[in-house]
Amino acid sequence: MVAERDEVNARQRALVDRIRARVAEIPDTEVVGDPVDRLPHLVTFSFLYLSGEAVVDALGRRGFQVASGSACTASTLEPSHVLAAMGALTHGNVRVSLTRDATEADVDEFLAALPAIVAELREDVHR
Secondary structure (H helix, E strand, O other): OOOHHHHHHHHHHHHHHHHHHOOOOOEEEEEEEEOOOOOEEEEEEEOOOHHHHHHHHHHHHOOOOOOOHHHHHHHOOOHHHHHHHOOOOOOOOOEEEEOOOOOOOOOOOHHHHHHHHHHHHHHHHOO
């Protein structure tokens, strides 16, 4: 069990590293948290000028299941006190939690869709 956990954690950490790097390339985006001292399957990022729920909804329409805010505020519409305490943006926030079965292809598909979704939503905001 320990060996399997270590293998899954290593695979998820590598996938999250890819997400963190690619998301950071999107203009006006903040990747939250320490790049090394973190959970292996979880990544949070925030987009300036956007509602986190709008991003979550747009991703959901394309088949991606993500959340907004921190896990402790997932059932409320209140800004995350955890993110605020970290000094992170509390709006425009997206939380991705990889399942143990997430693949490189899943991450590639997500990363291919995300920049266009963010650009479309930002364009809608500025209309």
